[in-house]
Amino acid sequence: MTAASAEPVVLDRRRAREIAVVAQLLDANRPKDLLDVIRHLGYVQIDPTAAVARTEHLVLWSRLGRSFDPSDLQRLLDERKLFEYRAFIYPMDDYPLLRPLMETWPDGRYSFHGRVRTFLAANVEFAGYVVEELDRRGPLRSRDLEDRSASGWRSRGWTNQRNLTQMLDYLSAQGRIAVAGRAGNERLWDIADRVFPTELPRISLAEASEIRARRRLRALGVTRAGSGADDVAGGEEGVPGVEARIEGVRGRWHVEPELLDTGFAGRTALLSPFDRLVYDRGVTRSLFDFDYKLEIYVPVEKRRWGYYVLPVLNGERLVGRADARADRKAGVLRVPALHLEAHATSADRDAARAELGELATWLKLDRVEVAREITAA
Numbered sequence: 014m015t016a017a018s019a020e021p022v023v024l025d026r027r028r029a030r031e032i033a034v035v036a037q038l039l040d041a042n043r044p045k046d047l048l049d050v051i052r053h054l055g056y057v058q059i060d061p062t063a064a065v066a067r068t069e070h071l072v073l074w075s076r077l078g079r080s081f082d083p084s085d086l087q088r089l090l091d092e093r094k095l096f097e098y099r100a101f102i103y104p105m106d107d108y109p110l111l112r113p114l115m116e117t118w119p120d121g122r123y124s125f126h127g128r129v130r131t132f133l134a135a136n137v138e139f140a141g142y143v144v145e146e147l148d149r150r151g152p153l154r155s156r157d158l159e160d161r162s163a164s165g166w167r168s169r170g171w172t173n174q175r176n177l178t179q180m181l182d183y184l185s186a187q188g189r190i191a192v193a194g195r196a197g198n199e200r201l202w203d204i205a206d207r208v209f210p211t212e213l214p215r216i217s218l219a220e221a222s223e224i225r226a227r228r229r230l231r232a233l234g235v236t237r238a239g240s241g242a243d244d245v246a247g248g249e250e251g252v253p254g255v256e257a258r259i260e261g262v263r264g265r266w267h268v269e270p271e272l273l274d275t276g277f278a279g280r281t282a283l284l285s286p287f288d289r290l291v292y293d294r295g296v297t298r299s300l301f302d303f304d305y306k307l308e309i310y311v312p313v314e315k316r317r318w319g320y321y322v323l324p325v326l327n328g329e330r331l332v333g334r335a336d337a338r339a340d341r342k343a344g345v346l347r348v349p350a351l352h353l354e355a356h357a358t359s360a361d362r363d364a365a366r367a368e369l370g371e372l373a374t375w376l377k378l379d380r381v382e383v384a385r386e387i388t389a390a
Contacts, residue, residue: 021255021256021257021258021265021266022255022256022257022258022268022273023257023258023259023260024257024258024259024260024268025259025260025261026259026260026261026262026300027329029235029257029259029262029266029268029300030300030301030329030330031277031279031329032234032235032268032269032272032273032275033233033234033235033290033300033329034234034277034279034290034326034328034329035234035272035275035277036231036232036233036234036235036269036272037054037232037233037234037288037289037290038050038053038054038076039075039076039280039282039284039290039326040277040278040279040280041278041279041280042278043076043077043078043280044076044077045077045080047073047077047081047085047086047089048089048094048095048104050073050076050077051073051095051102051103051104052104052106052107053231053232054072054232054289055103055107055225055228055229055232056101056102056103057069057072057073057101057102058072058100058101058102058287059097059100059101059102060100060287061198062309062321063339064320064321064337064338064339065321065323065337065338065339065346065372065376066083066339066376067083068285068286068287069086069102070083070086071283071284071285071288071323072284072285072287072288072289073086074372074375075282075283075284075285075288078371078375079371079374079375081375086102090102090194091194093105093208093210096108096191096192096208096209097191097192097200098111098185098191098192099182099185099186105209105210106213108209108210108213109213109214109215109216109221110216110221110224110225111188111221112188112209112215112221113216113217113218113221114218114221115186115187115188116187116188117218118186118187118188119133119183119186119187129183132164132166132179132183133183135163135164136162136163136164136176136180138161138163139161139162139163139176139180140180140184140189142159142161143158143177143180143181143184143190144184144189144190144204146158147190147202147203147204148204151193151201151202151203151204151207152193152194152201152202152203152207153201153202153203154196154199154200154201154202155177155178155181155199155200155202156199158177158181159177160176160177162176162177162180166179181200181202185202188205188209189204189205190202190203190204190205191203191204191205191208191209192208193207193208223253226253227253227254230253230254230267230268230269231269231271232289233269233289234268234269234272235257235259235266235267235268235269235296235300236254236266236267236296237264237265237266237267237293237295237296237299238256238264238265238266238267239265253267254267254268254269254270255267255268255269255270255273259299259300262299262300263299264299277329279327279328279329280327280328281325281326281327281364281365281367281368282325282326282368283323283324283325283326283335283337283365283368283369283372284323284324284325284326285323286305286307286321286322286323286324288324290324290326291303291305291324291331294306297331301330301331303324303331303354305322305324305331305334306318307322308320308322309321318334318336318350318352319334319336319349319350320336320338321336321337321338322334322335322336322337322352323335323337325361325364325365325368327360327361327364327365330356330361331354332353332354332356332357332361332364332365333351333352333353333354333357333361333362333365334351334352335348335350335351335352335365335369336348336349336350336351336352337369337372339376339378340378341376341378344378344379344380345373345378345379345380345381345382346369346372346373346376346378346380346381346382347382347384348369348381348382348383348384349384349385350384350385350386350387351365351366351369351383351385351386351387352387352388352389353365353386353387353388353389354388354389355388355389355390357388362386366381366383369381369383
């Protein structure tokens with residue numbers, strides 16, 4: 014059966030959730046190889062917020078468990094088996110899939126892309142200076158380069174007049190330069206030819222988009238029809254797979270055909286706020302009946318759940334949220350509040366607490382302290 018079949022398959026919400034959990038490698042059949050996990054997921058988002066741990070580390074720990082060591086991720090980056098691109102980590106083998114998008118960026122239809130085109134057109138000499146300096150002296154930190162912009166970048170946010178930062182990001186988006194490594198949290202920039210392999214095959218933009226769409230469905234298991242990709246290189250329509258209707262959920266969906274008949278055995282997992290299982294908040298509400306929002310930038314008095322809240326998966330259900338912070342000085346994983354859903358059982362609560370213990374062990378903390386346990390009405 015294909016997405017073009019006359020009759021869509023019908024799934025209940027529980028089965029749709031099971032497929033999504035299996036696709037995201039969060040079921041009981043835990044993977045064992047770090048590189049294989051990233052290849053399957055397609056990418057891992059980078060975020061420096063480390064109230065518990067960096068999000069890329071949390072995402073990988075959720076799949077691999079105690080066997081995951083962040084130094085292994087850094088080793089794969091150093092060995093150029095992985096690469097960093099616009100706040101995501103990708104397998105180097107997938108560089109040919111991104112190169113056609115790099116070479117056409119910023120040919121997007123949104124106003125932002127037009128603003129980038131204007132900025133780059135006004136700063137051709139500035140771009141040339143950056144590339145030449147990196148070619149001659151790289152890899153370099155941004156502080157090692159000068160802001161020689163002829164026209165500044167304007168925005169209402171923190172990027173306003175951060176002209177060098179924006180130029181580096183945009184030249185990277187075009188594949189002219191690349192992140193060659195890091196000095197602490199600072200990116201080291203170099204010309205792309207010294208970072209990316211030149212012998213990998215070239216493929217067309219259309220073929221790359223088709224391959225990425227297939228892989229996206231494989232990684233997510235279930236997608237809403239017509240939804241674009243959720244990463245920086247997005248805009249993929251015509252998702253392959255089997256067209257589906259999910260009972261009690263509006264709209265058309267697509268499902269990965271290889272997962273339709275697979276069995277399911279669940280486990281407990283704590284998820285990063287940026288985990289792809291909960292990244293699309295609309296899908297999370299539709300399939301899991303789970304409302305979630307990252308509240309880092311919400312004023313304290315207006316937060317519902319806390320500063321850095323980890324969704325709790327048990328089996329195929331999202332059963333709670335753990336407001337957590339690693340107090341490394343005291344050796345404690347502090348949980349100001351463990352919020353449980355109204356449908357959560359005592360077994361769900363015990364599973365959540367046990368997984369918090371696993372997280373503390375992985376972080377090399379001595380104990381977990383849960384200040385409050387709150388069950389939704």
